[in-house]
Amino acid sequence: MCLGVIVPIPSMKVVITGGGGFLGSQLAKRLLERGSLVGPSGEPEAVDSIVLFDASFGPLAEELAAAAGSTAPGTGQQGQTIDLTLLGGDMGDRDAVDAAIDRDDVAVFHLASMVSGECEERFDDALRANLDGGRHLLETLRRRSGRPRLVFASSVATYGGDDMPDRVGDATKRTPQTTYGMTKAILELMINDYSRKGFLDGRSARLPTVIVRPGKPNAAASSWASGMFREPLGGQPCRLPVHRDQCHPVIGYRDVVESFVALHDADPARLGDDRAYVLPSHRIAVAEGIAAMEQVAAEFGILPGLVLDEPDPAIQAIVDTWPTATDGSRALALGLPAPRPVAEILRDYLRDFVLED
Numbered sequence: 398m399c400l401g402v403i404v405p406i407p408s409m410k411v412v413i414t415g416g417g418g419f420l421g422s423q424l425a426k427r428l429l430e431r432g433s434l435v436g437p438s439g440e441p442e443a444v445d446s447i448v449l450f451d452a453s454f455g456p457l458a459e460e461l462a463a464a465a466g467s468t469a470p471g472t473g474q475q476g477q478t479i480d481l482t483l484l485g486g487d488m489g490d491r492d493a494v495d496a497a498i499d500r501d502d503v504a505v506f507h508l509a510s511m512v513s514g515e516c517e518e519r520f521d522d523a524l525r526a527n528l529d530g531g532r533h534l535l536e537t538l539r540r541r542s543g544r545p546r547l548v549f550a551s552s553v554a555t556y557g558g559d560d561m562p563d564r565v566g567d568a569t570k571r572t573p574q575t576t577y578g579m580t581k582a583i584l585e586l587m588i589n590d591y592s593r594k595g596f597l598d599g600r601s602a603r604l605p606t607v608i609v610r611p612g613k614p615n616a617a618a619s620s621w622a623s624g625m626f627r628e629p630l631g632g633q634p635c636r637l638p639v640h641r642d643q644c645h646p647v648i649g650y651r652d653v654v655e656s657f658v659a660l661h662d663a664d665p666a667r668l669g670d671d672r673a674y675v676l677p678s679h680r681i682a683v684a685e686g687i688a689a690m691e692q693v694a695a696e697f698g699i700l701p702g703l704v705l706d707e708p709d710p711a712i713q714a715i716v717d718t719w720p721t722a723t724d725g726s727r728a729l730a731l732g733l734p735a736p737r738p739v740a741e742i743l744r745d746y747l748r749d750f751v752l753e754d
């Protein structure tokens with residue numbers, strides 16, 4: 398008789414807060430294809446379930462879920478079944494956050510956030526969703542054993558103020574001039590400190606504006622940065638609230654998703670004491686973006702909608718306070734991807750969101 402010892406194969410649960418939104422659903426899609434992430438041991442581990450935790454779910458997340466209920470099995474690269482669950486809940490509710498993170502072998506991508514325009518309008522809600530919500534998550538993870546990995550979606554809105562240079566990097570002082578940016582900057586610092594204390598293993602990606610957001614415009618003051626591509630490529634007119642020589646730092650959604658994964662998987666020994674990384678981006682003028690859009694529209698046989706100049710002094714005033722370029726050299730040195738060219742991002746967008754319909 399041969400007595401064997403059954404060695405459990407390590408696997409993990411992934412929780413994506415804000416998984417009902419744009420980047421969360423794209424990240425879930427990528428993880429379903431990939432099927433693994435680096436575990437606390439430093440070795441790749443199979444993902445057995447993905448939970449999208451959100452206050453509301455957009456069509457992208459709903460498309461990911463199977464017609465039968467809210468659970469859609471996917472298959473990872475190792476052929477394993479991965480359960481995908483849409484879990485409704487509010488980051489401001491500590492019990493709901495606890496319920497989502499019910500295992501020690503968990504990795505969390507924290508993307509839930511009110512956007513910039515909403516935070517300026519609703520200060521108290523912004524503190525509850527972004528600050529209290531972030532703190533709930535950190536405390537929940539602190540109480541799990543195994544030092545879970547956490548990736549946080551921060552923003553270049555953490556920069557600002559009179560002394561801000563045009564090109565911002567990880568050594569640039571963060572003096573945010575919006576409530577949204579303030580909440581992001583505080584959470585970055587808390588993640589550094591919780592990591593220093595050994596409560597969890599956190600990392601923050603400071604995102605430039607991500608293009609091209611599908612669907613409808615949102616309440617972000619940067620909404621036009623996707624709209625100037627999305628609307629004309631959909632044959633619709635686009636109302637441009639900023640001037641055409643306005644420069645802006647942009648990155649494609651696929652690069653952001655790959656950056657989240659690479660940051661998650663990075664060896665903690667390489668992170669040092671500042672675990673927040675600004676992502677590299679393209680500095681493009683609006684006019685250059687429109688030219689790239691027209692070139693790609695021609696390649697795909699699309700007659701683009703018109704871009705109409707409708708200056709909005711309130712939006713322009715906010716945009717004037719933003720950096721126009723990022724120095725992502727520290728992120729690149731860690732192994733995060735270099736940003737794809739703008740025309741390539743537009744081709745991805747058409748293939749992923751427009752031509753599939």
Ligand SMILES: NC(=O)c1ccc[n+]([C@@H]2O[C@H](COP(=O)([O-])OP(=O)(O)OC[C@H]3O[C@@H](n4cnc5c(N)ncnc54)[C@H](O)[C@@H]3O)[C@@H](O)[C@H]2O)c1
Pocket residue numbers: 414415416417418419420421450451452453454455486487488489507508509510511512525526527530550551552553604605606607608
């Ligand atoms: N898209 C960009 O250009 C950009 C740029 C910089 C930073 N970011 C950050 O990246 C993350 C993802 O961005 P996105 O474009 O996918 O945004 P999104 O608005 O599409 O998704 C955010 C999700 O968070 C959810 N949410 C908000 N408050 C919540 C709460 N209290 N409880 C639970 N869920 C809540 C929303 O319902 C939404 O589905 C956000 O944290 C955002 O601040 C995005």
